[in-house]
Amino acid sequence: MLNKIKDLIFDPYPLRTLAKQIVKKFGAYEDRLKLGAVDRPEYGYCVYNAAALAKKLGYKRISVLEFGVAKGNGLLNLEYHAEEAYKIFGVEIDIYGFDTGEGLPEPVDYRDLPYHWKKGFYKMDVPGLQAKLKKAKLILGDIKDTSKEFFEKYNPAPIAAVSYDFDFYSSTVVALKMLEADEKYYLPRFFCYFDDVLGTEIELYNDFIGERLAICEFNQSHENIKLGIPYHFLENKVIQPWFNKIWIGHFFKHSRYNDFVSTEGQ
Ligand SMILES: C[S@@+](CC[C@H](N)C(=O)[O-])C[C@H]1O[C@@H](n2cnc3c(N)ncnc32)[C@H](O)[C@@H]1O
Structure with a gap:
């Protein structure tokens, strides 16, 4: 009450x-x-807009990734939004979830916020989750290893939306490095959600630790790939906190980057 x-x-x-x-x-x-008015509107936003862009560019199939799966609520939610987006756009959506399966690894240093996270948090019930998943594929193991073989092993459809929820700076750096793969694995622009960038007076996230540092360093070290802030949200009458957790990935040198997707006759 x-x-x-x-x-x-x-x-x-x-x-x-x-x-x-x-x-x-x-x-x-x-x-x-x-x-x-949906569960995880931020996931819905990324999946819906990824499928909308894919449709405009003529892609028939795309991939959506979640880095950090834990109990699997996010992955199950992605399945729901992918199903709805498919009904609207007719674009097939594959889903991949990356996780150790054993919870958080040992924090590497202060940039992983050991004052907030501990090894073993978010342990997964692997068979329990596998039984619930309809189509998402679980990629189990440390991202340091799985990122090396993912593209060759799965030959994923172009990635169009990604949820970065590894919590750690060190793990996010590895996940972001995957953006250096061949352009055939990505849409020219893609929708990203970063879970651990706002927080509370305990986490005190900032640009020098955690996921925010990984984003800053990635942008500084990549001239032709950038993670940009979605200023278009500022046009909305009602601003939602999760708007501040969305970034848009741009591959400026992608062969489809300049394809016209806007309104004719402006
Ligand atoms: C907060 S949980 C993810 C929660 C999930 N996205 C959700 O919305 O329900 C973070 C997960 O990241 C995983 N993780 C962190 N670092 C990792 C690494 N180096 N390799 C693989 N998984 C990692 C942990 O195992 C943990 O389950």
């Missing part, structure tokens, strides 16, 4: 919240997604 009252006091858009509850029950997927 107290929590309900607190929610009411701190809700700047109570009418919108009410509309969201109604749309969540009765609305079509695209309306629910637009209003944020």
